[in-house]
Amino acid sequence: MSSAKIAINGTSATNGTNGTAKEMNGADLKKLKNANPPKVYIGSPQKEFNPSSNDSLDGNQSPTESGPPCCVEAYSPYNSCTYELIESVAQFLLDRVSIRPKIGIICGSGMDGTTGCLADALTDSTSFPYETIPYFPTPTVPGHMGRLVFGYLGDVPVMCMQGRFHYYEGYPLWKCAMPVRVMKLVGVTHLLASNAAGGLNDKYRVGDIMIIKDHINLLGFAGNNPLMGPNDERFGPRFPAINRAYDVNVRRMAKQVATEMDINNITHEGVYSVVGGPSFETIAEIRMLGALGVDAVGMSTVHEVITARHCGMTSFAFSLITNKSVTDYESYEEPNHEEVIDMGKQREPVLKEFITRLVKKIEDDRDE
Numbered sequence: 001m002s003s004a005k006i007a008i009n010g011t012s013a014t015n016g017t018n019g020t021a022k023e024m025n026g027a028d029l030k031k032l033k034n035a036n037p038p039k040v041y042i043g044s045p046q047k048e049f050n051p052s053s054n055d056s057l058d059g060n061q062s063p064t065e066s067g068p069p070c071c072v073e074a075y076s077p078y079n080s081c082t083y084e085l086i087e088s089v090a091q092f093l094l095d096r097v098s099i100r101p102k103i104g105i106i107c108g109s110g111m112d113g114t115t116g117c118l119a120d121a122l123t124d125s126t127s128f129p130y131e132t133i134p135y136f137p138t139p140t141v142p143g144h145m146g147r148l149v150f151g152y153l154g155d156v157p158v159m160c161m162q163g164r165f166h167y168y169e170g171y172p173l174w175k176c177a178m179p180v181r182v183m184k185l186v187g188v189t190h191l192l193a194s195n196a197a198g199g200l201n202d203k204y205r206v207g208d209i210m211i212i213k214d215h216i217n218l219l220g221f222a223g224n225n226p227l228m229g230p231n232d233e234r235f236g237p238r239f240p241a242i243n244r245a246y247d248v249n250v251r252r253m254a255k256q257v258a259t260e261m262d263i264n265n266i267t268h269e270g271v272y273s274v275v276g277g278p279s280f281e282t283i284a285e286i287r288m289l290g291a292l293g294v295d296a297v298g299m300s301t302v303h304e305v306i307t308a309r310h311c312g313m314t315s316f317a318f319s320l321i322t323n324k325s326v327t328d329y330e331s332y333e334e335p336n337h338e339e340v341i342d343m344g345k346q347r348e349p350v351l352k353e354f355i356t357r358l359v360k361k362i363e364d365d366r367d368e
């Protein structure tokens with residue numbers, strides 16, 4: 001009978017089909033405790049991974065066999081995922097997929113492929129529900145599916161997060177951004193993040209795309225940054241520069257894609273600001289953000305991009321404007337998450353094409 005061995009701090013626990021899972025340390029590992037061999041879905045259409053086949057997870061494959069230091073405190077505001085731990089998660093994935101992506105994609109609200117988008121577009125895919133990946137957080141927000149998918153977009157190998165983690169879900173920022181470091185150690189060089197955002201700029205309409213050229217990290221202003229806590233130089237420097245966070249070359253490619261797709265009329269370039277959420281903004285807050293030069297506001301992406309830049313990844317991000325920010329005290333309009341998700345779904349065909357073409361350009365550029 002096959003089993004997956006997981007070792008924490010040198011103590012190995014069998015997490016297998018015989019129901020004899022041993023006690024593990026750490027709140028993050030609770031979900032692994034009861035897991036039968038991790039569910040891994042392979043292929044397109046995807047089928048469930050068969051643990052008793054030759055592909056079976058066995059103890060020798062376990063990334064944690066050598067007992068990496070654990071996440072010391074699941075909800076610490078400071079970064080407590082060690083390099084070794086991230087390395088072990090990356091190895092866990094590399095042991096189970098053959099493709100080696102250089103491009104990592106994070107899908108925004110409603111763009112996670114729940115209705116088909118990128119999930120359908122990826123071929124030869126292997127997909128890991130987040131709960132089956134050691135130490136991974138799990139998303140709690142509708143519109144964020146919770147799977148890490150490896151596959152080909154067109155003919156380009158990618159790994160794709162179908163669902164991300166937000167600060168308002170209760171995760172510290174370092175944990176929200178932890179998958180980006182996993183991508184890095186898997187070998188990804190380019191991060192491509194999307195998000196749903198409220199549009200402040202008068203010229204923007206619902207359904208438009210905003211290529212992010214810069215951000216205002218309001219959470220950082222309030223003393224909260226994913227890089228807080230001990231710094232491991234193997235990831236990057238203590239004080240990383242962030243003024244060139246959104247790669248000018250990839251932004252140029254994205255604008256070329258917009259021209260090729262004849263969607264320049266709905267494509268802009270602007271400044272994104274992150275707020276903590278989950279409450280949407282007051283009118284005074286929107287007016288303040290507008291005065292600061294913010295074009296779109298959301299609750300994600302910035303900590304992912306900071307983490308990516310810190311470890312030397314090239315980053316690109318865009319917002320789908322899912323709602324217009326309300327600036328008028330007389331207005332009865334209220335933003336809501338359902339309209340956010342609906343707009344993501346409506347724009348799926350366009351975004352799928354946009355991302356597929358952009359990924360191809362990045363890959364061609366990398367090969368030059």
Ligand SMILES: O=P(O)(O)O[C@H]1O[C@H](CO)[C@@H](O)[C@H]1O
Nearest residue numbers: 108109195196299300337340
């Ligand atoms: O940024 P993404 O994940 O796309 O989601 C955006 O949409 C949600 C609000 O409707 C918030 O989570 C906000 O950040």
Ligand SMILES: Nc1nc2[nH]cnc2c(=O)[nH]1
Nearest residue numbers: 196197198297298299335
């Ligand atoms: N903060 C914030 N996040 C969003 N995500 C989608 N729309 C919005 C919005 O209006 N405000």
